Amino acid sequence: xxxxxxxxxxxxxxxxxxxxxxxxxxxxxxxxxxxxxxxxxxxxxxxxxxxxxxxxxxxxxxxxxxxxxxxxxxxxxxxxxxxxxxxxxxxxxxxxxxxxxxxxxxxxxxxxxxxxxxxxxxxxxxxxxxxxxxxxxxxxxxxxxxxxxxxxxxxxxxxxxxxxxxxxxxxxxxxxxxxxxxxxxxxxxxxxxxxxxxxxxxxxxxxxxxxxxxxxxxxxxxxxxxxxxxxxxxxxxxxxxxxxxxxxxxxxxxxxxxxxxxxxxxxxxxxxxxxxxxxxxxxxxxxxxxxxxxxxxxxxxxxxxxxxxxxxxxxxxxxxxxxxxxxxxxxxxxxxxxxxxxxxxxxxxxxxxxxxxxxxxxxxxxxxxxxxxxxxxxxxxxxxxxxxxxxxxxxxxxxxxxxxxxxxxxxxxxxxxxxxxxxxxxxxxxxxxx
Amino acid sequence: xxxxxxxxxxxxxxxxxxxxxxxxxxxxxxxxxxxxxxxxxxxxxxxxxxxxxxxxxxxxxxxxxxxxxxxxxxxxxxxxxxxxxxxxxxxxxxxxxxxxxxxxxxxxxxxxxxxxxxxxxxxxxxxxxxxxxxxxxxxxxxxxxxxxxxxxxxxxxxxxxxxxxxxxxxxxxxxxxxxxxxxxxxxxxxxxxxxxxxxxxxxxxxxxxxxxxxxxxxxxxxxxxxxxxxxxxxxxxxxxxxxxxxxxxxxxxxxxxxxxxxxxxxxxxxxxxxxxxxxxxxxxxxxxxxxxxxxxxxxxxxxxxxxxxxxxxxxxxxxxxxxxxxxxxxxxxxxxxxxxxxxxxxxxxxxxxxxxxxxxxxxxxxxxxxxxxxxxxxxxxxxxxxxxxxxxxxxxxxxxxxxxxxxxxxxxxxxxxxxxxxxxxxxxxxxxxx
Numbered sequence: 001x002x003x004x005x006x007x008x009x010x011x012x013x014x015x016x017x018x019x020x021x022x023x024x025x026x027x028x029x030x031x032x033x034x035x036x037x038x039x040x041x042x043x044x045x046x047x048x049x050x051x052x053x054x055x056x057x058x059x060x061x062x063x064x065x066x067x068x069x070x071x072x073x074x075x076x077x078x079x080x081x082x083x084x085x086x087x088x089x090x091x092x093x094x095x096x097x098x099x100x101x102x103x104x105x106x107x108x109x110x111x112x113x114x115x116x117x118x119x120x121x122x123x124x125x126x127x128x129x130x131x132x133x134x135x136x137x138x139x140x141x142x143x144x145x146x147x148x149x150x151x152x153x154x155x156x157x158x159x160x161x162x163x164x165x166x167x168x169x170x171x172x173x174x175x176x177x178x179x180x181x182x183x184x185x186x187x188x189x190x191x192x193x194x195x196x197x198x199x200x201x202x203x204x205x206x207x208x209x210x211x212x213x214x215x216x217x218x219x220x221x222x223x224x225x226x227x228x229x230x231x232x233x234x235x236x237x238x239x240x241x242x243x244x245x246x247x248x249x250x251x252x253x254x255x256x257x258x259x260x261x262x263x264x265x266x267x268x269x270x271x272x273x274x275x276x277x278x279x280x281x282x283x284x285x286x287x288x289x290x291x292x293x294x295x296x297x298x299x300x301x302x303x304x305x306x307x308x309x310x311x312x313x314x315x316x317x318x319x320x321x322x323x324x325x326x327x328x329x330x331x332x333x334x335x336x337x338x339x340x341x342x343x344x345x346x347x348x349x350x351x352x353x354x355x356x357x358x359x360x361x362x363x364x365x366x367x368x369x370x371x372x373x374x375x376x377x378x379x380x381x382x383x384x385x386x387x388x389x390x391x392x393x394x395x396x397x398x399x400x401x402x403x404x405x406x407x408x409x410x411x412x413x414x415x416x417x418x419x420x421x422x423x424x425x426x427x428x429x430x431x432x433x434x
Numbered sequence: 435x436x437x438x439x440x441x442x443x444x445x446x447x448x449x450x451x452x453x454x455x456x457x458x459x460x461x462x463x464x465x466x467x468x469x470x471x472x473x474x475x476x477x478x479x480x481x482x483x484x485x486x487x488x489x490x491x492x493x494x495x496x497x498x499x500x501x502x503x504x505x506x507x508x509x510x511x512x513x514x515x516x517x518x519x520x521x522x523x524x525x526x527x528x529x530x531x532x533x534x535x536x537x538x539x540x541x542x543x544x545x546x547x548x549x550x551x552x553x554x555x556x557x558x559x560x561x562x563x564x565x566x567x568x569x570x571x572x573x574x575x576x577x578x579x580x581x582x583x584x585x586x587x588x589x590x591x592x593x594x595x596x597x598x599x600x601x602x603x604x605x606x607x608x609x610x611x612x613x614x615x616x617x618x619x620x621x622x623x624x625x626x627x628x629x630x631x632x633x634x635x636x637x638x639x640x641x642x643x644x645x646x647x648x649x650x651x652x653x654x655x656x657x658x659x660x661x662x663x664x665x666x667x668x669x670x671x672x673x674x675x676x677x678x679x680x681x682x683x684x685x686x687x688x689x690x691x692x693x694x695x696x697x698x699x700x701x702x703x704x705x706x707x708x709x710x711x712x713x714x715x716x717x718x719x720x721x722x723x724x725x726x727x728x729x730x731x732x733x734x735x736x737x738x739x740x741x742x743x744x745x746x747x748x749x750x751x752x753x754x755x756x757x758x759x760x761x762x763x764x765x766x767x768x769x770x771x772x773x774x775x776x777x778x779x780x781x782x783x784x785x786x787x788x789x790x791x792x793x794x795x796x797x798x799x800x801x802x803x804x805x806x807x808x809x810x811x812x813x814x815x816x817x818x819x820x821x822x823x824x825x826x827x828x829x830x831x832x833x834x835x836x837x838x839x840x841x842x843x844x845x846x847x848x849x850x851x852x853x854x855x856x857x858x859x860x861x862x863x864x865x866x867x868x
Contacts, residue, residue, distance in 0.1 A: 017725075021583055021584075021725050025583065025584075025585055025724075025725070028585055028650075029583065031650065032582055032650070032766075130580070136726050136727060136729060137729060138576050138579070138580025138581050138729070140580075141575055141576065141579050141580035142572050142575065142576065142580065145572070145575050145579065145747060145750075145751055146564070146572025146574075146575035146576065146580070146747060147572050147743055147747055148466055148746075148747045148750050148751070149455055149459065149463065149742075149743045149744075149745070149746025149747040149749070149750055150455075150459075150743045150746075150747070151459055151462055216462075216465065216466070274708070274711050274712075274732060277708050277711045278708075289743065290459075291451070291455050291459070291739040291740070291742060291743045292570050292733070292734070292739065292740045292743035292744075293570060293733070293734050293737070293739070293740055294733060294734075295570060295571060295572070295731070295732065295733035295734075296730075296731070296732040296733065297729070297730070297731055297732075298708060298729065298730040298731075298732075299726070299727070299728060299729035299730065300726070300727050300728070300729075303727070305725040305726065305727070306725070306726045306727055308583070308725060309581055309583045309584045309723065309725045309726035310583075310726075311583070312582075312583025312584075313579060313580060313581055313582045313583040313584070315583070316579075316582050316583055317579055317582070321760075324758065324759075324760030325758075325759070325760065326755075326758030326759065326760045332466075
């Protein structure tokens with residue numbers, strides 16, 4: 001049967017992974033599809049210096065992406081460049097040339113995925129982006145097809161491997177954030193500038209895409225409250241464990257009667273939940289549906305080969321659609337829906353909270369803090385103080401019963417006027433059950 | 435846009451779950467598809483006594499399934515009857531009438547899925563069976579599309595909720611198999627005749643389907659070595675924990691250089707692996723691919739609504755294909771492949787093993803058993819004996835380094851000639867890492 005031809009633009013980590021799977025696994029891919037999926041053109045600014053697998057004669061090698069997009073035999077363009085400038089030009093040009101597109105670009109799809117989808121649909125081509133979130137986990141396929149009959153109510157994710165690695169290392173070894181970060185940088189698990197990972201911006205883009213898919217609503221990164229993990233201390237894990245919990249950077253999208261509440265932030269989750277078993281650089285997504293109850297998906301969040309599998313699987317699906325002459329008819333992404341899922345501010349969230357204080361030791365502190373909480377109608381649940389060697393700086397913890405984030409924030413602001421605080425209190429939501 | 439019409443045959447647990455999702459969630463389903471998915475006909479032997487949701491005028495209610503299959507407006511037939519007799523007739527009749535089929539029937543699809551698929555393909559209709567295995571987990575979609583670019587090398591599953599519930603209850607409470615089974619029967623978690631669940635036959639059918647999907651090979655239940663959980667004692671969990679492991683009924687399909695080894699049996703798995711965190715009636719599937727490394731999928735194995743989600747999601751996919759005029763071109767199931775995945779006997783498996791003995795206390799037992807193992811070239815790893823109150827019947831454990839199942843079986847047969855054994859030894863494979 002007639003082949004479908006692919007042009008790969010970008011031969012970094014993901015591009016090289018994709019290329020090697022397409023060549024090494026070509027026999028199985030052809031058997032699964034019923035026709036061959038061929039690499040027809042490759043583009044990279046450093047194409048001359050790349051160690052490429054053996055390729056059949058006639059494969060275009062170029063430094064100019066337009067040669068790939070405009071190649072008459074290329075049916076699908078894989079945009080594996082990343083970023084939001086050239087990548088956007090490539091995708092838009094491919095759509096104008098009526099070429100289907102597979103992309104791994106989380107940043108671009110989080111920022112303007114809905115818009116790009118609209119253009120793709122009106123041009124009658126396919127667009128696929130499994131690799132843009134949690135590379136090794138086929139979560140797009142699951143949301144788009146696997147559980148499409150369900151009505152998602154909540155989605156939780158651990159979507160940044162670096163920050164999960166750092167948190168689980170702090171948990172295991174009791175080392176400080178700074179020490180673990182340095183070690184992670186030395187091992188190549190964290191970038192020289194770690195901000196995208198540890199401050200939550202990378203996870204935020206991913207949550208924007210997943211929440212859009214899960215709820216069919218237009219969601220952009222700015223809809224998502226985001227807080228990083230720099231302030232987490234080893235003692236926070238000790239307190240969390242005492243409470244039967246652990247700490248993860250949780251990406252969460254929750255339907256409430258008022259709308260959708262979205263956040264990326266460190267949170268306490270029960271140790272007994274399967275989400276708590278996600279260690280190291282792994283990613284996971286946990287979905288609650290109205291009908292299907294809870295499902296959970298786990299795998300590598302990144303890496304050349306796992307992300308390459310996502311790109312190749314997308315290429316296969318799009319190739320099948322091309323052969324069958326059937327582009328996707330409805331965007332799975334940012335499609336106008338029932339209006340039930342408008343993002344609302346995180347301050348409307350109700351949750352139990354973990355509040356951790358570092359104070360100058362003096363009498364009456366608990367009394368003062370309790371009074372501030374009571375003024376906000378927040379009920380105290382427990383006060384915990386683990387023994388410590390350092391009597392000058394004794395972190396202690398107050399947990400409170402479910403309250404609005406707004407009330408918590410007002411209480412924390414009021415508390416901060418007291419000069420016994422060594423630093424502003426740290427507040428984390430505390431999930432009672434998952 | 436023009437609607438697609440569904441006929442449901444069978445209104446038991448799964449059928450009623452499907453019907454209520456199709457009616458309650460109709461608005462979202464229509465938005466996701468871009469056209470309505472309508473229930474057109476319902477069939478059940480007890481249709482008159484069913485409490486049905488409010489349905490539009492003109493929905494056929496019948497006790498005769500042929501009226502559904504032959505209804506000119508029905509585009510997709512959902513076979514939710516189960517079993518291998520009438521169900522097969524229904525599916526074959528639907529295929530002859532060029533109607534696409536969605537089925538939840540694990541038994542039938544395990545027995546003759548490949549054959550049914552061949553008929554479906556040559557008739558140009560779609561066949562979908564997500565609900566046949568691990569109802570709440572969209573594992574078919576994952577294997578067929580989500581990770582289709584990968585080359586699966588190993589698949590592990592916990593595919594029977596009842597036996598997993600029983601094992602985890604024995605683990606938690608130290609109760610005997612018989613007591614836990616009785617309690618499970620009282621609670622409705624286990625059938626009056628529990629054999630299909632606790633002897634592994636239900637899990638075997640499910641593994642046959644998943645392995646066929648994952649490896650693209652014709653696999654039937656008789657290719658799968660199957661052993662139940664009746665012999666597991668609470669003390670086996672104590673020994674397993676001492677070894678850093680736990681016990682689960684593991685469905686496994688593994689590629690070896692000689693072929694595919696398939697089994698359903700209790701096995702020791704490391705407590706640190708995410709598979710060990712599967713508690714109670716949940717199901718899980720763990721897949722290792724050559725490229726994508728490990729992914730893990732978890733959810734409800736059964737239940738009216740979770741299985742209903744699987745059926746409805748299949749109906750949506752098939753409806754989309756019908757509207758796009760594109761039946762599946764290649765069977766995802768039991769397709770002739772590269773010949774690398776022929777099932778071979780479990781006796782060719784190499785693994786570490788846990789061997790548990792119940793003996794009459796007398797001197798020289800360990801010496802005798804060690805000699806038998808040495809005769810088979812099996813290296814002893816550890817001998818464990820936990821203290822017990824019952825000195826007449828002291829179960830103890832020998833773990834051995836990786837050996838062939840054939841050698842283990844020969845050693846066990848040789849050991850059984852010794853009259854100090856109270857019962858035949860219990861052998862379980864011991865996975866060192868997952």
